[in-house]
Amino acid sequence: xxxFFAVVLFAVVLIVLTFAWVFYPFFRHKARLSGxxxxxxxxxxxxxxxxxxxxxxxxxxxxQSGIITEEDYKExxxxxxxxxxxxxxxxxxxxxxxx
Amino acid sequence: MADxxxxxxxxxxxxxxxxIFAFVLGVRGKNQVLISSARNGLLAGTGLISxxxxxxxxxxxxxxxxxxxxxxxxxxxxxxxxxxSGLWAGNDGSLLFWTWLISLIAAVVILQKRNVxxxxxxYASAIIMATQAFFLILVLFISNPFTELGFMPADGLGLxxxxxNPGMIIHPPSLLIGYVGxxxxxxxxxxxxxxxxxxxxWIVAVRRWTLVAWLFLGIGNLIGAWWAYVELGWxxxxxxxxxxxxxxxxxxxATAFLHSIMMQRRRxxxxxxxxxxxxxxxxxxxxxxxxxxxxxxxxxxxxxxxxLGPFFLTFLIIILVGSIGLLLYRRDGLKGEAEMExxxxxxxxxxxxxxxxxxxxxxxxxxxxxxxxxxxxRGVKITVGAPFFNQVxxxxxxxxxxxxxxxxxxxxxxxxxxxxxxxxxxxxxxxxIVLLILIISxxxxxxxxxxxxxxxxxxxxxFYEWFRGTRARHRIRRENYLKAFFGLLGANRPRYGxxxxxxxxxxxxxxxxxxxxxxxxxxxxxxxxxxxTINGYNLVYDKMDSYKTQSRDVVNATFTVYKNNKLxxxxxxxxxxDEDYQPVSEVAIRSTLxxxxxxxxxxxxxxxxxxxxxxxxxxxxxxxxxxxxxxxGGLIAMWPERQKLPVTGANSRGVVSDD
Numbered sequence: 001x002x003x004f005f006a007v008v009l010f011a012v013v014l015i016v017l018t019f020a021w022v023f024y025p026f027f028r029h030k031a032r033l034s035g036x037x038x039x040x041x042x043x044x045x046x047x048x049x050x051x052x053x054x055x056x057x058x059x060x061x062x063x064q065s066g067i068i069t070e071e072d073y074k075e076x077x078x079x080x081x082x083x084x085x086x087x088x089x090x091x092x093x094x095x096x097x098x099x
Numbered sequence: 100m101a102d103x104x105x106x107x108x109x110x111x112x113x114x115x116x117x118x119i120f121a122f123v124l125g126v127r128g129k130n131q132v133l134i135s136s137a138r139n140g141l142l143a144g145t146g147l148i149s150x151x152x153x154x155x156x157x158x159x160x161x162x163x164x165x166x167x168x169x170x171x172x173x174x175x176x177x178x179x180x181x182x183x184s185g186l187w188a189g190n191d192g193s194l195l196f197w198t199w200l201i202s203l204i205a206a207v208v209i210l211q212k213r214n215v216x217x218x219x220x221x222y223a224s225a226i227i228m229a230t231q232a233f234f235l236i237l238v239l240f241i242s243n244p245f246t247e248l249g250f251m252p253a254d255g256l257g258l259x260x261x262x263x264n265p266g267m268i269i270h271p272p273s274l275l276i277g278y279v280g281x282x283x284x285x286x287x288x289x290x291x292x293x294x295x296x297x298x299x300x301w302i303v304a305v306r307r308w309t310l311v312a313w314l315f316l317g318i319g320n321l322i323g324a325w326w327a328y329v330e331l332g333w334x335x336x337x338x339x340x341x342x343x344x345x346x347x348x349x350x351x352x353a354t355a356f357l358h359s360i361m362m363q364r365r366r367x368x369x370x371x372x373x374x375x376x377x378x379x380x381x382x383x384x385x386x387x388x389x390x391x392x393x394x395x396x397x398x399x400x401x402x403x404x405x406x407l408g409p410f411f412l413t414f415l416i417i418i419l420v421g422s423i424g425l426l427l428y429r430r431d432g433l434k435g436e437a438e439m440e441x442x443x444x445x446x447x448x449x450x451x452x453x454x455x456x457x458x459x460x461x462x463x464x465x466x467x468x469x470x471x472x473x474x475x476x477r478g479v480k481i482t483v484g485a486p487f488f489n490q491v492x493x494x495x496x497x498x499x500x501x502x503x504x505x506x507x508x509x510x511x512x513x514x515x516x517x518x519x520x521x522x523x524x525x526x527x528x529x530x531x532i533v534l535l536i537l538i539i540s541x542x543x544x545x546x547x548x549x550x551x552x553x554x555x556x557x558x559x560x561x562f563y564e565w566f567r568g569t570r571a572r573h574r575i576r577r578e579n580y581l582k583a584f585f586g587l588l589g590a591n592r593p594r595y596g597x598x599x600x601x602x603x604x605x606x607x608x609x610x611x612x613x614x615x616x617x618x619x620x621x622x623x624x625x626x627x628x629x630x631x632t633i634n635g636y637n638l639v640y641d642k643m644d645s646y647k648t649q650s651r652d653v654v655n656a657t658f659t660v661y662k663n664n665k666l667x668x669x670x671x672x673x674x675x676x677d678e679d680y681q682p683v684s685e686v687a688i689r690s691t692l693x694x695x696x697x698x699x700x701x702x703x704x705x706x707x708x709x710x711x712x713x714x715x716x717x718x719x720x721x722x723x724x725x726x727x728x729x730x731x732g733g734l735i736a737m738w739p740e741r742q743k744l745p746v747t748g749a750n751s752r753g754v755v756s757d758d
Contacts, residue, residue: 007102018110018143022117025135047300055365061591064571068510069518 045091052084101166101245104154108195108245111147111202112235114140115228122225126218126294134221138209141224144231145206152199155192155244159185164252168192168244174257176649180268181258187271188262190392190407191244196272197388198234200279205231208283208308219301222290223283230282233414241407257650260675260683266326274319274346278384280312281349284356285381285422288374292425297370297432302360305377307737309360313353314733320346321607321726332684332699334620334714336722337611339488344467345387348460352380355456358449366446370433371426372453378422383460385415390467443519448506452499459495463488489615493546497553500608503601504557507564526563530556547616554605554612561598588735596736603732606725613718620714626707634715636696637661638670643709651675656700656709660689672700672711695719 059080063073121137124130155168159182164170172185172192187193205227209220238244284305291301323343324336337343356376362368389411426433441447466483473481508522533555537548565584572583588595621633631638638658645654655673659666673685689696694717701710 007106010103011106014107014110014147018114018147021143022114022136022140024139025132043300044298047298047303050303051299051364057591058365058594061568061594062510064568064575069515072510072515 042091042094045087045094049084049087049091052080052087056080056084100154100158100163101247104151104158105239105243105245107147107151107154108198108235108239111144111151112232112239114143114147115232115235118144118228119225119232122221122228126221137221137224141205141209141228144228145202148195148199148202148231148235151245152186152195155195156183156186159183162255164255165247165250166244167246167248170248170252170255172255172258174255174650177255177258180265181263184262184268184271185258187275188258188267189244191238191242191246193271193275194234194238194242195244197275197279198231198238200275201227201231201234201282204279204283213304217300217304219287219290219294219296219304222293223286223304226286226289227282230286237407237410241410257678260651260677260681261330264326264330266322266330270319270322270326272319273315273322277312277314277316277319277346278349278387280308280315281353281377281381281384283308283312284377288377289422289425292374292422292429295429295432297429299360299363299367302363302373306357306360309353309357309377310733310737313350313357314730314737316346316350316353317729317733318726320350321722321729325723325726328719329686329688332686334618334697334699334712334716336614336719339463339466339485341390341467342387344463344488345383345390348463348467349380349383349387351456351460351463352376352383355453356380359453362446362449368435368446369450369453370435371430374426374433376453376457378419378426379457379460382415382418383464385411385418389415443509443516445506445509448502448509452502452506455495455499455502459492459499462491462495466491496608497550500557500604501553503604504553504560507598507601508560522563523560526556526559529559542617544616547612550608550612554608558602558605561601564598565595592738593736596732596734596738599732599735600729601732603725603727603729606721606728610718610720610722610725613721614716617717618714620712622701622710622712624704624708624710626709631658631711631713633713634694635663636715637664638696638698638713640709640711643703643707650678654700654703656711658687658698660696670696670698672698674700690720692720693717 056077059068059073059076062068063070068076118137118140121133121140125133125137155166157163158166158169159173160179162169162173162175168189168191169185172188173182177185185192187196205224208227209224287301287305287308291297320343323346327333327338328336353376356373359369359373359376363370363373389408392407392411466487469483470480473479504526508526509519530552534548534552537551542548565587568587569580569584572578572587573580576583576586578586619634621631623631625631625640627640627642629640631640638660641657641659643654643656645652647653653673653675655671658670658672660668660670668689670687670689672687674682675685676682684699687698694715697714697716699712699714701712703709
């Protein structure tokens with residue numbers, strides 16, 4: 001019987017602690033709408049920028065290691081650098097618009 | 100204690116279900132407070148499931164045999180390590196262990212600093228919570244590890260003696276971490292589809308998770324092979340058993356995924372294909388669990404008497420229908436940004452490699468489920484044996500290995516023939532020299548020689564690529580060659596870590612080919628004093644002994660071993676019988692880099708005549724060495740790269756890492 005009560009007591013404590021922890025955010029803040037989404041464009045642009053940088057890095061490696069010819073390297077480098085510059089411009093514009 | 104463990108799981112189910120809805124409604128209503136609450140629910144779930152797991156573990160350690168699961172998988176003389184492994188030794192415990200792993204992974208995902216502010220995380224967490232809820236339902240209502248017996252038995256039944264092997268302490272958790280780990284990339288992929296965030300954000304978030312899961316699954320498979328080799332006593336390491344295949348298929352598809360996401364990152368290609376691959380990988384992980392626990396196929400790994408099959412099948416159908424439906428719904432947003440420009444390009448070799456890997460997985464899938472198909476169609480269960488798998492997969496894997504070498508020497512987009520010839524000249528020359536040596540050595544087996552030729556070609560391409568990179572770095576940065584080499588490794592860890600993994604695959608392939616094509620074996624019945632001769636070895640059978648331990652009757656045979664008439668040592672092969680008189684072989688293995696001498700004690704007569712099976716398995720050690728190299732390469736590939744410049748704001752031009 002003592003064992004039964006100990007289990008019930010433990011269960012009650014567990015329930016109270018669990019739900020206190022789960023619902024704690026409702027008491028800590030007033031419900032508010034998040035600003036998520038307003039920087040979505042910016043995030044996409046940054047992701048694009050990182051991909052282009054990574055591609056440039058890989059291209060440099062391939063060229064230094066002799067995997068691609070100088071002609072291909074120059075053509076691709078110019079293309080990726082152009083893309084990077086236009087992405088950076090867009091990031092700057094989006095940053096200004098976003099305040 | 101058992102009641103507390105069970106109740107804790109029930110409460111975990113409640114908070115998991117709450118978290119699913121709170122995450123989804125929080126994102127849809129852009130309500131950060133609700134998302135925070137869902138996040139707390141997820142963490143509470145982790146805590147509660149951890150509590151249950153700890154309770155079951157304590158029950159093992161304190162020999163609480165009133166819990167049926169503890170009584171079934173341990174006894175009072177089970178050692179500490181095997182008491183801990185009891186947690187995953189049986190069906191009920193391993194499902195709890197699986198659930199615990201999901202909850203831990205969910206907590207890591209939500210607490211990861213790099214995921215803070217990632218909008219995909221709430222939806223991904225909801226999907227992980229849904230998976231967790233499914234497993235909790237199974238543990239609570241079908242396979243409860245806390246079921247109590249109505250009495251306290253004097254002792255437990257003890258662990259199956261075959262499972263008392265160090266490999267069994269690591270093999271199941273490693274496999275399970277692999278299976279469970281694929282939940283994260285799948286969840287992020289689905290989150291990306293649900294939120295229409297179809298750029299490569301999700302790919303960046305999951306690359307390292309996929310690598311971790313892939314590495315654990317690969318190592319789990321290898322440790323399983325090692326266990327079969329040293330413990331099961333049949334002389335081999337891979338039998339194409341349905342459950343071995345179940346662990347191998349998601350690994351193959353995940354390998355394809357890890358390569359094809361590079362195409363998406365670099366060229367914006369294969370977006371739909373990547374989604375398909377991760378759906379397949381996760382589905383195959385669940386399929387593996389379905390195979391082990393449904394009893395539809397007979398396997399040495401079966402968990403007997405479970406009625407979990409229909410539940411896993413339903414879950415699998417929901418996953419496939421839901422994810423493929425979502426993929427079709429969003430297909431317009433997944434159009435590629437570039438097209439294949441040339442057949443001779445890194446893209447085309449990656450694509451071909453992908454197709455071969457998925458093709459191999461499909462062939463293994465067909466072979467695995469063939470008994471079910473044949474029973475459904477013709478009413479007879481026809482099992483497909485190892486020859487089918489070897490014949491179909493051998494050429495496919497050779498193709499995969501060859502392309503592994505080719506793709507590392509070809510640039511993206513297109514490669515000129517002149518450049519290609521220059522890149523391939525030295526590796527090809529090296530491989531031809533190896534080929535000539537093999538032919539001159541008259542080792543025979545044309546197919547194996549072809550395989551060694553391809554393996555050596557790939558190995559030389561990797562070394563040559565390293566050499567060229569090191570030389571370029573030495574020239575440009577004026578570093579000495581050693582510094583330039585390590586600098587090269589550190590500067591692009593995913594790439595060079597990947598190459599180290601490729602070397603590991605070569606080692607493993609050499610082990611498989613060597614032991615498959617050049618193994619020899621003999622079965623003899625001899626008396627003490629007589630000799631077995633095989634492949635230059637002379638094994639003098641000295642004596643047979645027997646002794647008793649607390650729980651075993653052990654019989655052993657001692658040999659003095661000579662190689663080319665030089666004494667190399669003593670080998671003792673054993674067979675023991677546990678309390679249920681189940682015979683278990685403890686094979687004797689003398690292992691070198693070139694070959695293993697493998698002695699199995701088969702049986703004996705009253706007159707002293709003893710039957711042995713003796714095998715010489717060449718190159719087997721390269722499998723295990725390959726496993727070690729694979730871990731090294733995997734760790735290097737997933738190690739975070741330094742950020743060269745801090746990212747400071749909207750107009751930052753920081754150079755960031757690959758992931």
